[in-house]
Amino acid sequence: MTDGPALGFDTLQIHAGATPDPATGARQTPIYQSTAYVFRDADHAAALFNLQEVGFIYSRLTNPTVAVLQERLATLEGGVGAVCCSSGHAAQIMALFPLMGPGKNVVASTRLYGGTVTQFSQTIKRFGWSAKFVDTDDLEAVKAAIDDDTRAVFCESIANPGGYVTDIRALADVADAAGLPLIVDNTSATPYLCNPIAQGATLVVHSTTKYLTGNGTVTGGVVIDSGKFDWSANDKFPSLSAPEPAYHGLKFHETFGGLAFTFHGIAIGLRDLGMTMNPQAAHYTLMGVETLSLRMQRHVENAIKVATWLENDDRVDYVTYAGLPSSPYAERAERCYPKGCGGLFTFAVKGGYEACIKLVDSLKIFSHVANLGDTRSLIIHSASTTHRQLTPEQQEAAGAGPNVVRVSIGIENAEDLIADLDQALAAACG
Template structure:
């Protein structure tokens, strides 16, 4: 038997997929059904009792979704995965699985504005407290850990600033204190960076962004690294203690290194319900097939745009790790030598009003609240994605009043730069 391990591009096309056994269809079908027929009463009982894997109801799992899960798990190097309705849904299910009322978790200050809002406001309704730390200072995480701390959350490549985080340094803090490290890898994608290789235990994605890649489908993903011992401390009762809804099954003892993914599915997704549709799973699967091609083009185009903007007289600064004189360049070279991603920020000398004028003057760029599209996108975070934050919080998150965020697409680089140039001329 061959021991050859397939490469990343091959996994992006083939992982998890086989020709359909019923029809021979080569592309994974859209199993557009709500439910699945049981073979017998005993078969149904075994499925509902977690004694056998299989399909019951599309809210819990679906064959199209299963291929997507296996593919992303393979690309990230994880043990198992769970696809859900959105990146926010993925984060909610992760914390639902590890947190109890009164618990807290630590999160990097530099995050997507929606995550800051979810953690700081919506999670309060569950009795969960977020404690903010500086991603450039691992000690700022460790100093806030207490007996009710249940995890650490960071982004591998921070949104909107496009700065890489020293995952290994923060993983060391997490491991020392017996906590799982959860890493949002949306901005980098596994093509540029695989957090599990640097000490992460759980990876989350907004599939809506680079993995899907075409701005047409919502989705989220939880990847279980299979590396964390959920039974070591008694901190994680949903995984280590008998579950009454499953006749006393202890999930970690029963499912080992895939226990976290199972718990998110059968305790979170089953009851909270943020399921991905089979159609969206199919669309994202199709997008993933071209991920390595798209990501490299994104990176090459973004470097060209950032280099051009840095030399422009109306631009006060550019934050892009791919620039050799960028303070974050060494971390980029350490963690993602193939490129720095598609998203970066820059500041205009005219501040808030100049940012608005610039955004409105672009013609090819689309002004919208998304990243990771084949098309070039722009937004002024202070007036949109980070609007709910105070100016102090905006600055801390890398989204101050003068900041413009670009998500560079895969168009011809000369056309991208031409659009930037004509809009800057209007300021």
């Protein structure tokens, strides 16, 4: 897919990384449901294990179906390589693993998915890591939070749950000045609406469970490497720049250059953490990616219609969709997300917590689930579910207050979605 003129997104989402199966001629990428792969001979096996040759050894590390998905997602995001894993949460740990160490910290946006806030504020402490949460709109606060032990800056392109849009370029400039990688969770935007690497991000992570798969069938995650960061510029990232004892002193950055992070993610990350994506999950996600641009266009179209209707309803206090002309982020959205702001946003219901609960229970088309990015429209009351473990202050900072519900607008008829919300709001605010 690299020869000839540059191909468009719609073509790449179908063809990148894939060719007809050489054994059977199958046009769709097969599910290679195999644990291990036969070596040509003893020398071939030794070369693979010594990272002197690329190939398939054992499906905890590499699998042909997963490899196609990795190449396709790296191509769509403009990266040099990718590592797929078992979930979006796994992808976040995989992204941080080569960078962090005991006593090190990550500077993270306050506007993150509740599970990510919990993972960063609680779980990573068990590794001796820590997180500093700051408002990434306040670039001076980000600069002030960075210290000698900071190893990365982390944000979401379109934040879950509020649909807040991040100025990635501005944040990347701060990270660059500090000699740090910027990690961007691009789950809600997808590479169709946003290309973080083109805006300066070092690494991109996704929960492939969401829009990339788009059908609510499998969990998965991916880390995509820009290949642009100089891991050897200083001594902050020894996992990538210093000799690796497990490979006889091999230096990943010196040996693999721009692919250092990707090779480390497979040879060390997947080998030792075991957060492997299974081939059937990769297959479902590959099929989902084939229609990504078509679905995202419809998600955006529907979200604008629904958000506009909600904004004009007296039973609603406010709507957070950045694609609305009234949004405080409208200028940024137009500049940084010209194709649209996705299908995720929140709205506040007059009547507070109890009204939100009644609303959720009264909907008929919207599904009450802990997921987003499905073809179906979804809703959840974040304060009582996904953000329940957070303090009230953290909930408010994340845009998940007690009077707020999160919606993920699907690709159904927008008029039907509006009618469903109308009758549910009547029941909730009667």
